[in-house]
Amino acid sequence: EPEVTQTPSHQVTQMGQEVILRCVPISNHLYFYWYRQILGQKVEFLVSFYNNEISEKSEIFDDQFSVERPDGSNFTLKIRSTKLEDSAMYFCASKLDGVYGYTFGSGTRLTVV
Amino acid sequence: GENVEQHPSTLSVQEGDSAVIKCTYSDSASNYFPWYKQELGKGPQLIIDIRSNVGEKKDQRIAVTLNKTAKHFSLHITETQPEDSAVYFCAASPGGGADGLTFGKGTHLIIQP
Numbered sequence: 001e002p003e004v005t006q007t008p009s010h011q012v013t014q015m016g017q018e019v020i021l022r023c024v025p026i027s028n029h030l031y032f033y034w035y036r037q038i039l040g041q042k043v044e045f046l047v048s049f050y051n052n053e054i055s056e057k058s059e060i061f062d063d064q065f066s067v068e069r070p071d072g073s074n075f076t077l078k079i080r081s082t083k084l085e086d087s088a089m090y091f092c093a094s095k096l097d098g099v100y101g102y103t104f105g106s107g108t109r110l111t112v113v
Numbered sequence: 114g115e116n117v118e119q120h121p122s123t124l125s126v127q128e129g130d131s132a133v134i135k136c137t138y139s140d141s142a143s144n145y146f147p148w149y150k151q152e153l154g155k156g157p158q159l160i161i162d163i164r165s166n167v168g169e170k171k172d173q174r175i176a177v178t179l180n181k182t183a184k185h186f187s188l189h190i191t192e193t194q195p196e197d198s199a200v201y202f203c204a205a206s207p208g209g210g211a212d213g214l215t216f217g218k219g220t221h222l223i224i225q226p
Binding site: 047 | 145149164214215217218
């Protein structure tokens with residue numbers, strides 16, 4: 001069964017450093033998403049991406065965040081200057097055009113120290 | 114924006130019994146209601162979903178009911194098994210396109226042997 005692949009599975013970074021989280025969506029999917037889950041809390045929507053541009057973003061997705069699809073297979077989330085409160089599990093997801101259900105990746109646990 | 118409330122936060126049932134998890138939502142524009150199962154260290158996995166043009170959907174031991182007038186939907190798991198133990202999240206969105214999902218806070222389902 002096709003999977004959404006995320007790397008790394010765990011990243012530790014110093015506060016103030018830039019971090020890039022990487023995702024390889026399912027190959028024929030056209031919509032891409034980032035969500036985050038702070039430990040013990042609910043999953044929160046960050047941003048959706050379609051046709052090489054951001055479609056929708058939440059209040060969490062401020063100027064410190066950016067997304068990019070640098071080539072035909074990768075989808076990245078960049079946090080420019082990490083804060084302690086950015087520590088969370090970050091999930092990438094993708095879906096086909098014309099369907100409703102997403103496929104989530106296994107996540108990257110980001111720890112900011 | 115959309116607000117999704119989920120109850121209970123923890124549910125413990127005997128193996129073989131049924132489990133019911135309930136969610137309410139606030140935005141009448143929401144038309145798509147998925148349920149996700151999250152096991153420890155993994156990403157959310159879609160287990161069943163319903164759109165607002167139907168009131169009930171069933172897939173083997175899992176069923177979802179939707180009451181659009183009252184803005185609530187429920188997950189029913191019958192004949193529970195140990196492997197059903199996980200955190201379950203409900204979510205809502207306008208559906209289709211690039212819309213993000215708004216998640217509930219999750220229910221930790223514990224199946225007692």
